[in-house]
Each structure stands twice: as C-alpha cells, then as structure tokens.
Amino acid sequence: xxxxxxxxxxxxxxxxxxxxxxxxxxxxxxxxxxxxxxxxxxxxxxxxxxxxxxxxxxxxxxxxxxxxxxxxxxxxxxxxxxxxxxxxxxxxxxxxxxxxxxxxxxxxxxxxxxxxxxxxxxxxxxxxxxxxxxxxxxxxxxxxxxxxxxxxxxxxxxxxxxxxxxxxxxxxxxxxxxxxxxxxxxxxxxxxxxxxxxxxxxxxxxxxxxxxxxxxxxxxxxxxxxxxxxxxxxxxxxxxxxxxxxxx
Amino acid sequence: xxxxxxxxxxxxxxxxxxxxxxxxxxxxxxxxxxxxxxxxxxxxxxxxxxxxxxxxxxxxxxxxxxxxxxxxxxxxxxxxxxxxxxxxxxxxxxxxxxxxxxxxxxxxxxxxxxxxxxxxxxxxxxxxxxxxxxxxxxxxxxxxxxxxxxxxxxxxxxxxxxxxxxxxxxxxxxxxxxxxxxxxxxxxxxxxxxxxxxxxxxxxxxxxxxxxxxxxxxxxxxxxxxxxxxxxxxxxxxxxxxxxxxxxxxxxxxxxxxxxxxxxxxxxxxxxxxxxxxxxxxxxxxxx
Numbered sequence: 001x002x003x004x005x006x007x008x009x010x011x012x013x014x015x016x017x018x019x020x021x022x023x024x025x026x027x028x029x030x031x032x033x034x035x036x037x038x039x040x041x042x043x044x045x046x047x048x049x050x051x052x053x054x055x056x057x058x059x060x061x062x063x064x065x066x067x068x069x070x071x072x073x074x075x076x077x078x079x080x081x082x083x084x085x086x087x088x089x090x091x092x093x094x095x096x097x098x099x100x101x102x103x104x105x106x107x108x109x110x111x112x113x114x115x116x117x118x119x120x121x122x123x124x125x126x127x128x129x130x131x132x133x134x135x136x137x138x139x140x141x142x143x144x145x146x147x148x149x150x151x152x153x154x155x156x157x158x159x160x161x162x163x164x165x166x167x168x169x170x171x172x173x174x175x176x177x178x179x180x181x182x183x184x185x186x187x188x189x190x191x192x193x194x195x196x197x198x199x200x201x202x203x204x205x206x207x208x209x210x211x212x213x214x215x216x217x218x219x220x221x222x223x224x225x226x227x228x229x230x231x232x233x234x235x236x237x238x239x240x241x242x243x244x245x246x247x248x
Numbered sequence: 249x250x251x252x253x254x255x256x257x258x259x260x261x262x263x264x265x266x267x268x269x270x271x272x273x274x275x276x277x278x279x280x281x282x283x284x285x286x287x288x289x290x291x292x293x294x295x296x297x298x299x300x301x302x303x304x305x306x307x308x309x310x311x312x313x314x315x316x317x318x319x320x321x322x323x324x325x326x327x328x329x330x331x332x333x334x335x336x337x338x339x340x341x342x343x344x345x346x347x348x349x350x351x352x353x354x355x356x357x358x359x360x361x362x363x364x365x366x367x368x369x370x371x372x373x374x375x376x377x378x379x380x381x382x383x384x385x386x387x388x389x390x391x392x393x394x395x396x397x398x399x400x401x402x403x404x405x406x407x408x409x410x411x412x413x414x415x416x417x418x419x420x421x422x423x424x425x426x427x428x429x430x431x432x433x434x435x436x437x438x439x440x441x442x443x444x445x446x447x448x449x450x451x452x453x454x455x456x457x458x459x460x461x462x463x464x465x466x467x468x469x470x471x472x473x474x475x476x477x478x479x480x481x482x483x484x485x486x487x488x489x490x491x492x493x494x495x496x497x498x499x500x501x502x503x504x505x506x507x508x509x510x511x512x513x514x515x516x517x518x519x520x521x522x523x524x525x526x527x528x529x530x531x532x533x534x535x536x
Contacts, residue, residue, distance in 0.1 A: 052424055055427070081427060082429070082430030085429070088421060092422070094440065094444075108426075108429065108430070108431055108435055109430065158428075
C-alpha cells in the first residue's frame with residue numbers, strides 16, 4: 001500500500017533550487033533509505049514530508065505530496081506532524097528527566113492521567129529497546145544517558161505520540177558502531193508497525209536496514225529500487241559510482 | 249630595548265586592569281568609613297527598622313524603614329508592570345515577529361534605553377502625574393504608582409534586550425524537535441523555548457530591577473518625596489536614592505545627618521549588589 005505519494009516536487013530556498021522534480025512513492029511498513037552526497041537534497045526531501053521546511057525563510061515549493069491519498073500540504077500542520085514523527089541527527093533530549101522526555105509529546109497532545117502516561121512511556125521505551133537499560137532510573141536527568149541511549153530516547157519520545165511514519169535524519173551520524181547497531185535493530189523491529197524513512201550518509205547502513213533505497217544527486221532522484229538491486233545491479237552509472245565511493 | 253618596552257607595556261596594562269578594582273575598593277571603603285561612623289551614636293537596628301526619618305530634628309531620628317519600603321514599593325510596582333510586558337515583548341521579537349517588524353521593534357527598544365532618566369521624569373511629571381491624580385481623585389498625582397510606571401519604562405529595554413538574547417540563543421533544534429512532535433507554535437514557545445531560556449530571562453529581570461532600584465532622577469521628580477511609612481501605592485513615597493540626592497547638598501559635613509546618608513548609601517549598595525550577584529548566578533548557570 002502506498003503511504004506517501006510525492007509528485008514532481010520542486011523546492012527553492014531563495015534562489016537556490018534544492019529539489020528538482022522528485023516523484024516517489026513510499027510504501028506502508030517499509031524502510032526506505034535515502035542516500036546521496038552532501039547537498040543532494042535528501043534532508044530537504046525528508047523535511048518536506050513533515051513540512052518542517054516551511055519554517056525556513058525564502059522557502060518556496062511546487063508539486064504535490066499525498067499521505068494515505070489525502071493532500072498533506074493542506075492538512076492541519078500540527079495534526080500532520082503528530083502522524084509523522086522525526087528523529088534528528090543529533091540526539092536532542094530536553095532538559096528533563098527520562099520519563100518526562102518520553103511523556104513530553106503525549107502530554108502536549110492532552111494526555112494527563114499518570115497511569116496512562118506510565119503505560120505509554122513504558123511501551124515507547126520498550127519499542128525503542130531502551131526500557132531494560134533505563135527502567136530503574138526514569139526520574140533521573142536524560143543528560144546522563146550515553147549518546148546512543150539518548151538517540152533511542154528520542155525515538156521513544158517520537159513513538160509516544162503514536163505516529164504512523166517516522167523520519168530519521170542521519171540518526172547515527174554521531175554514534176559509535178555499537179550504539180548504531182542498537183538503533184538499527186530498533187528500526188528493523190519498528191517497521192512492523194510504522195513506515196520508516198531513513199536519510200543516511202552511511203551507504204552501508206542503507207544496505208543493512210533499507211527495504212528499498214533511493215539515490216539523490218543534485219536535487220534529483222536518480223533511481224529508487226529494492227536495496228539489493230541498487231547495491232548489486234544499479235541502473236544508473238552515477239549510482240554505481242557513488243556506492244563504490246568514487247565520489248561523495 | 250625591546251624587552252624593556254615589553255616590560256613597560258605589560259606593567260601599564262596591568263596597572264590599568266588593577267585600577268578598576270582598586271577604585272571600586274576605595275569607593276566601598278570610603279562609603280563604609282563614612283557610613284559606619286553613624287553607628288557610634290545610632291543603634292543599627294533602630295536605623296534599619298525605625299519608622300521616622302527626621303534627620304535634622306533635635307535629637308535627629310534616623311529610621312530608614314519608610315525609605316526602604318518606598319524603594320521596594322516603587323521597585324515591585326515597576327517589576328509587576330515591566331516584567332510581563334518586557335518578557336512578552338522579548339518572546340514576540342525572538343519567536344513571532346517577521347524580520348521587518350523585528351528590526352523596527354529592536355530599534356525602538358534601543359531608543360527607549362537612550363532616553364535620559366531626567367527626560368522620562370519630566371514627561372511623567374507633565375503627563376502621567378496629572379492623569380493619575382484625576383483618575384484616582386487624589387490630592388496629588390505624585391505617587392509611588394506614578395514612579396513605578398515611569399521606572400517600568402526604564403527597566404523594559406534591559407529586560408527585553410537580555411531576555412531576547414537568551415531566547416535567541418536557544419538552539420534552533422529545540423524548536424524543530426518540539427514542532428516535529430506536533431506542537432503548535434505557542435506550545436513550542438512555552439513548553440520548550442521559554443523553559444530552556446529561563447535562567448537568561450531571570451537574569452534579565454534581575455538586571456532590570458537592579459536598574460530600577462538604583463534610579464534616582466525620575467523617582468525624585470515624580471514620587472512626591474515624602475518620607476513617611478507608605479500605606480498604599482497611591483501615596484507619595486521617598487526612595488533611598490532620592491533621599492541621598494535631595495539631602496546631601498544641605499547636610500553639614502561630619503554631622504549625624506551626613507553620616508546617615510552614607511549609611512543609606514551602604515544599604516543601597518548592599519541591595520544592588522545582591523541583585524547583581526543573583527543575576528550573575530543565573531547568567532552563569534545559563535552558560536554552563
């Protein structure tokens with residue numbers, strides 16, 4: 001089933017033409033990896049899906065994005081962002097306790113009862129594979145966690161809002177290999193319930209976790225296909241060059 | 249030769265650096281020496297808690313409680329007015345206003361900071377004071393409330409510009425993180441951005457209050473200067489600062505009155521020092 005349908009998407013920031021006519025369907029319960037060199041527009045593409053780009057000065061766009069068949073650009077933006085969670089490159093715990101960090105979004109959306117919040121927090125932490133490591137110190141500051149734990153905390157915080165889609169913007173760029181492995185493990189389990197879109201600079205990571213992989217270059221989608229196809233028989237010479245590390 | 253030059257310059261810079269500390273120390277010592285002399289004849293407790301300030305009666309009565317309360321009343325009044333407006337203004341400038349309005353507002357705030365206090369006092373005297381008198385049917389419009397309102401104008405630029413700095417320095421990622429969770433703009437502001445900038449905002453408020461409590465000219469012109477125990481904000485009051493400014497010229501050097509005014513200076517110094525230290529603690533906390 002198609003979750004996101006993006007049609008002829010153009011984005012400009014001021015005079016810079018960042019996305020040049022990207023059309024791409026994203027399926028339910030898949031992990032779509034988005035790879036490409038710096039300035040290829042992959043993060044801009046990701047931030048179009050939850051409409052964070054609209055905050056930037058000089059933003060203009062053209063094209064259509066549909067979520068479950070309905071135009072996402074005319075949808076109420078807060079409701080849209082509740083359905084589409086996002087995990088950022090740098091782990092970003094708020095200056096609160098572990099519990100309050102996870103409960104944060106749920107509280108914001110009006111859930112007040114402690115018992116209900118506890119249930120949500122526990123489930124979110126379990127889904128993010130963090131529960132066993134933090135269950136005894138939920139009231140302590142989130143800043144005492146390691147980088148990898150903080151990133152999984154951010155995933156849990158996103159899950160606590162009960163989204164349908166989770167966007168990952170280079171979620172492991174600041175993490176060591178073991179933490180990276182844990183985050184990837186969490187992602188692989190999450191795709192049973194969620195649609196995941198992963199922007200990464202790490203080509204190997206895309207190969208490890210992506211069901212399909214999209215290759216962006218200079219604001220254009222060069223090709224998108226099953227991950228094993230992209231990594232073994234890419235259709236385009238530029239994709240092959242990038243994957244083999246000839247540029248980027 | 250070059251070594252010699254180096255040595256001279258080094259020492260010169262050192263002297264300049266030390267000078268500021270030495271001057272502050274000397275001023276403080278002088279203040280202490282002149283002020284503490286009073287307590288040879290007047291009981292410190294009577295001085296601080298006495299309700300009557302008649303420094304030139306015979307024997308002189310040196311109770312500064314009405315002056316302390318006058319200062320506090322005017323300052324608290326100014327804070328009540330300027331803090332909500334100033335902080336809201338800072339939030340508007342930092343988070344909501346489009347760039348064009350933002351620049352105009354910031355220029356306006358700077359202009360407000362540039363108005364000399366005597367001019368503010370003068371404007372207050374001819375516009376605000378008659379208005380207050382009429383509004384509350386008072387015998388005089390020279391009241392603590394008038395002083396508070398004018399001083400609020402003076403605290404506002406400090407509060408707005410420092411609070412705006414604090415809000416502006418909250419990482420952009422905090423805002424995006426909150427919005428990506430589905431927060432509305434306002435939810436992001438009051439649940440993430442303002443708490444993250446809270447220590448800077450508190451420092452801004454403290455510095456604004458510090459400015460108010462040390463202010464002399466405007467309060468002297470519009471608070472009525474009667475050194476009695478204030479009972480309401482619609483009464484004339486006299487502040488610590490105005491007392492010193494008004495009476496120093498006529499106090500006989502070496503008299504009890506003269507020492508008393510220095511002792512008032514010490515009290516004022518201690519109050520502003522505490523406010524500044526508090527502000528500094530919060531600013532420091534913000535950085536670390």
